[in-house]
Amino acid sequence: MSSSLPLRYGTNPQQTPARVYMKDNSDLPITILGGSPGYINLLDALNAWQLVRELKQATGMPAATSFKHVSPSGAAVAVPLPETLKKIYFLSDTELSPLAIAYARARGVDRMSSFGDFIALSDTVDLPTANIIAREVSDGVIAPNYEPKALEKLKLKKGGKYTIIQIDPYYEPELTERRDLFGVTFEQRRHNRLVTHDDFKNIVTTSNKLPAEAIRDMIVAWIALKYTQSNSVCYVKDGQIIGVGAGQQSRVHCTRLAGGKADLWYLRQHPLVLNLPFIPEIKRSARDNAIDQFLQPDVTEAEKSRWRDIFTHIPEKFSLEERREWLDRLENVTLGSDAFFPFRDSIDRAAQTGVRYILQPGGSTRDEEIITACDEYGMTMVFSGVRLFHH
Structure with a gap:
């Protein structure tokens, strides 16, 4: 090991020289x-x-x-x-x-x-x-x-x-961290706050059911959001993130972005997608791109023409009714947010992707409106009291 490591360049090739060091x-x-x-x-x-x-x-x-x-x-x-x-x-x-x-x-x-x-x-x-x-x-x-x-x-x-x-798994940095930006040095306490089970005790909705699996998924959401560029929202199911919305200026846009990814993840499990007629030699990356295109509501004729190099025959797409019927089967999803929801629009969007449990810090002037929205959908919502911005 050494105290300094030279790098080829910084964020972009024109940013040289570059290194990391202690x-x-x-x-x-x-x-x-x-x-x-x-x-x-x-x-x-x-x-x-x-x-x-x-x-x-x-x-x-x-x-x-x-x-x-x-x-x-x-x-x-x-x-x-x-x-x-x-x-x-x-x-x-x-x-x-x-x-x-x-x-x-x-x-x-x-x-x-x-x-x-x-x-x-x-x-x-x-x-x-x-x-x-x-x-x-x-x-x-x-x-x-x-x-x-x-x-x-x-x-x-x-x-x-x-x-x-x-x-080194035992390495711990000093408590104060610094960052230089435009010749100005920022200094703050490192974000060393760890998740605890007390973060999930303040249930604010009428529904107070919070099974062990939901707490596990809230832990995954809490920690993942801590290291996701803000604003951020994530959907979690069975111990894994199924959709991330990162770096958006609007919280509902985070929720829509992450929800769209979660929907695609679940739609990929539909028998129609599992049995798509791919040519035998197709690479995994080309298959991923084709599945993503296939699952979009609208596909251009130009995109369909390219499918002739991917599929043995052009498959029939979902109808909107089939798509919605399948997505309605997704349930018991956990939604985590790195900061409070300012409006109920995110809750309404979350309900379309099977969200049953919500973790957020709370603290909005419209908290009661958000709680009412969760009650309408039978969701269980926890106020952790911990904001998780990351920049």
């Missing part, structure tokens, strides 16, 4: 085992590592996240996978360890956004996890350790140029 000349908490990370890679890696570390601490389960542009496109803990999810995640004949399951869930929920991701894993990387990573388009991985066979497998990726980072 101001106190102590060793960096990371060791590069393969490849050459860039500036954005390390921003993703260090944010993502904190997310999975906290998820593992809070749940006791292996955790994984798939990061793109300093926000998670997916995050999950190791809840066993049903056969349908194995199929849509391309894992039907794949050996799966708990850590591999966590990454499969994190990567599989939004495969288009995860294309070229940076991966963080809470535990020592084993061979089943490395085998999944090896076949996906990804920029790099950060973890506390690697089994020898897993490391050997990952070092073959990208012709030996795949970025592999080992992080």
